[in-house]
Amino acid sequence: MAAKEIAVGSSSFSGGDPCPICLGPILQESYLDTCFHKFCFRCIKQWIKVVSSKVSKPLSSVKCPLCFLADVFDVPRFWKLKKLLQRNRWLESWLRRELQALMQEEDVDIVLHHLVGVMDSFCKRTEQRHKQETRSAEAFQEQFKSVIAEAGRPFLMARTDRFVDELELFLASGLNMEAYDAVYKQRLDWNNSREVGVSNEAIEEENRRTRATPNLFLFEEDSV
Ligand SMILES: [Zn+2]
Ligand SMILES: [Zn+2]
Incomplete structure (x- = not known):
């Protein structure tokens, strides 16, 4: 799903799920207007910045990181x-x-x-x-x-x-190794999120052992 703009929720602090990008409590709850996955305003803004700069795509075609990952690992x-x-x-x-x-x-x-x-x-x-x-x-x-x-x-x-x-x-x-590694790592980092694709015990175990600081990775979407 692609977004036209970032919508900012009314509350500045959400007591619910953590932000999938920074894993902290969500600050200035925000979402892209197409899927309503929630992030901190700062985090999603940073994601969009990275996406737009790397693929020179208009904001309207930017996917939220969770939807993006779910697409990449769409095994079925x-x-x-x-x-x-x-x-x-x-x-x-x-x-x-x-x-x-x-x-x-x-x-x-x-x-x-x-x-x-x-x-x-x-x-x-x-x-x-x-x-x-x-x-x-x-x-x-x-x-x-x-x-x-x-x-x-x-x-x-x-x-x-x-x-x-x-x-x-x-x-x-369908990725090359470099892109796969980047996304795979991100998938581990975001494994807590129920939205992200397939469950795999081995990966979950690895995730518990090697919880790393999430980063924003991106690559040419055309290679997907
Ligand atoms: Zn965040
Ligand atoms: Zn989404």
Whole structure:
């Protein structure tokens, strides 16, 4: 949703939910006029400033940070539109880094190529049955995740399920690594907010461990 202007509520202090940007009590409760997610006036103003300066967009097309994040990690839409079949060209670099971290090993080529091969043939099979496709988006998603989990489990063991969830998030975001990292961090910071997309226990756990100061990140929306 895009906003035309910032509306400022009547109360200068709201006793309700904290501001999703600064995580403090909301000062001068404000919202963009399209979605009514609430922020401090100063925080949302800063967000808009960053957005408009980076993407030179008119205020009318600026999304509130929560709506923006929910869009980026719209996993159900990703599966519904079968976006998996559009190859993400950052996939291999992302996989390499993830595998290196999870396996604590520098050379992950074999596992990486194995996983990419499994994904490619899954996509190929899906393309071939294109016309006779009867699977629901949920079944499609479930099959993909179990195929990847099976391929990765011998190497990733207990970390497999978490890996598959993160792979799904990365693919659903359609972002490059840099942008993904920025948004992912922000998602952790804003995890308290019920509005933000998917729940994931591993991420919640990480969030508890590494609560960081939220920052405003932005990138070209066209890359989304
Ligand atoms: Zn704030
Ligand atoms: Zn919003």
